[in-house]
Amino acid sequence: MPSFQYTVYVKTGDKKFAGTDANVYIILYDSGGNKTQEFHLDKFFRDDFERGQLDDFPLEDNVDLNNISELELWRDDYGFGDEWYVDYIQVHKNEDIYSFPMFKWIKAHHHYLIPHLDTSLPQFHAHQEQRELELLEKQTYYQLCQKVSGCSMQVKEIPSDEQFSFEYKWNIAKRKMQMIATSKLHMLLNGANWESLFDLTNVYSDAFGIPEGVNKWSNDIYFGSQRISSMNHSLIKLCTAMPQKMNITEDELKPFLEGWSIPQVIQANRLFIIDLEVIKDIPVRSPELILTCPIALFFLNGKKQLVPIAIQLFQEKREDNPVFIPTDPPHTWLMAKMWYNLGDASYHQSLTHLAFTHLLMEGVCVVSHRQLSQSHPIFKLLAPHFLYLIAINSRGLDLLVAPNGWVDKTMTIGITGMFSLIARGIKIWKMDTHGTLPEDLKRRGLLNTNILPGYHFRDDALLLYQAIKNYVSKYVKLYYDKPEKIFDDWEIMSWGNELTKAREKGGCGILGVPNNGKFETVEDLTITLTSIIYTCSVGHASTNFPQYDEYAFPPNYPACLKGTPPKDKSPLTEHDILIALPDKPTTLDIMTVTKILSDRGTNSIGDFEVQYIFDPPAKKIVNEFREELKDISKTIKERNKKREPPYIWLDPDFVPNSISI
DSSP, X not given: OOOEXXXXXXXXXXXXXOOOOSOEEEEXXXXXXXXXXXXXXXXXXXXXXXXXXXXXXXXXXXXXXSSEEEEEEEEOOOSSOOOOEEEEEEEEETTEEEEEEEEEEOOBXXXXXXXXXXXXXXXXXXXXXXXXXXXXXXXXXSOEEOSSTTSOOEESSOOGGGSOSXXXXXXXXXXXXXXXXXXXXXXXXXXXSOSOHHHHHTTOOTTTOOOGGGTTTTOHHXXXXXXXXXXXXXXXXXXXXXXXXXXXOHHXXXXXTTTOOHHHHHHTTOEEEEEOGGGTTOOOXXXXXXXXXXXXXXXXXXXXXXXXXXXXXXXXXXXXXXXXXXXXXXXXXXHHHHHHHHHHHHHIIIIIIXXXXXXXXXXXXXXXXXXXXXXXXXXXXXXXXXXXXHHHHHHHHHHTSSTTSHHHHHOSXXXXXXXXXXXXXXXXXXXXXXXXXXXXXXHXXXXXXXXXXXXXXXXXXXXHHHHHHHHHHHHHHHXXXXXXXXXXXXXXHHHHHHHHSOGGGTSOOOSOOGGGGOOOSHHHHHHHHHHHHHIIIIIHHHHHTTHHHHHSSTTTXXXXXXXXXXXXXXXXXXXXXXXXXXXXXXXXXHHHHHHHHTSOOSOBTTOOSSOOOOOHHHHHHHHHHHHHHHHHHHHHHHHHHHOSSOOOTXXXXXXXXXXXX
């Protein structure tokens, strides 16, 4: 009787306790109903199925399967460690390779029927009952809850699958001592206030990294560039009329307009505004601290540089709330910029960074696990962009945004103010505007790239946004080639419903999801999925990784200042600045955490740590995405040869897939 050769490759996952000592069995099937005998997968003198290991098993059978369409897999409960997590199984027969993605824990004595490629909409799945039972089980692990009243939805308890599989970078005390040992930071362990700005500047060394702001913080051009090429890049708007609440006249502004009038600079699209009214009356962590809620005007000068021309630190016109201008006494103008950045930093850390990337996407991640089977093509598209998201949020919130944690020690607003601001912000943020880059730029009058040259964030982010949208559009069209496939897909409909359901009713409460989550077209899905992938990769990278360069030198971007903001234009001194700054131990805490936050955690976008996509047409789309990213990387590298300083944060080589730090 003839015999036929098969080789089965089994990839055990890289998760805690993923390996098993249990006995594992497999049967192979073809599309004609033929099947092999039952095989016991075991190699003598080898410890099979260890964590992260790829094992191969040569098999021989008298059945010739022409087209392997399915496998049946099960295990017993033998051994001390019988739990088992499988990434995928591949079967090789001659030159043919058949892939069976798993990405699941294998229960004892439960028989799993896995189709080849296992990628389908629910209405076409060969084993719908098995699929539905697995999804119901996941819903018991992934549950939404609102941990802070009024804030975003998060996971109720972190599932074991979401834990880091390695010792991560968040041993802050250990990292601080390592940093002290390799730098001059021992100077910060003793003493309270700074003796001089030179004293502060001298702390930084090449070994540890000199923040960008150390040498540029007092420069108006650098202050302007912080609005468009740094971490809080999406507040600036084109100014189309003088704000009535600013207590300044055209005559006072005219010296800074290079001979133009206010109507002329508005007509020429050279006047810009940032208004931080949203942080007005946000609570602070102690009565002696003050939070500004500033409004500022910026002018695009003849050298195409954005410079500040007016800063009002509070919203109301008052005698003790003057508008500061560049010709004010030098240290008074510096102090006005520092107090402006205090408000800006409060917005950045609370909303731009934490709320609008980490927390909003955690809710989306939980809903995706709850409503989309691992066999669903949209789950496979999104999964690489959720890697470590829940884990880092849990770790970060426990260590940083907790009572007496980093935020309470280093920021004026503390956690009470931060959560209050998050509650305000998520009532404003909408996926189809704030979360959709071209629409957000259009809303702020800045979609036209001829307006505000030097807006490096916009110019680079648009390339990446379009690449992600091209990728998503082709992928979605592959599986939804007819509108009825969207209507009949109960998983994607449940996903859209839970994304948009009000938080008070147990949903994620995301505003601005196209068609309110009742998806009707490929475009509805494309906009939604593009927003999610963009936010988890580009959005987070652009607002996270510049943090050390900006925050580590407190005069540059203070998150906390002592004393009171200037109430008039009396000359101030360097001493006034020094006594407003955080003390030395607080500065060390700021440096340590922002250094950790500025480290990358996962692979570059498109280079997925876990390959969920096995379907050949979909793999082709992924490869096309990777090629487009390579071209974008070349373009940005060329742009950066002419930029001073270079804008490195959105080079695809630098942008991670997910929010993992």
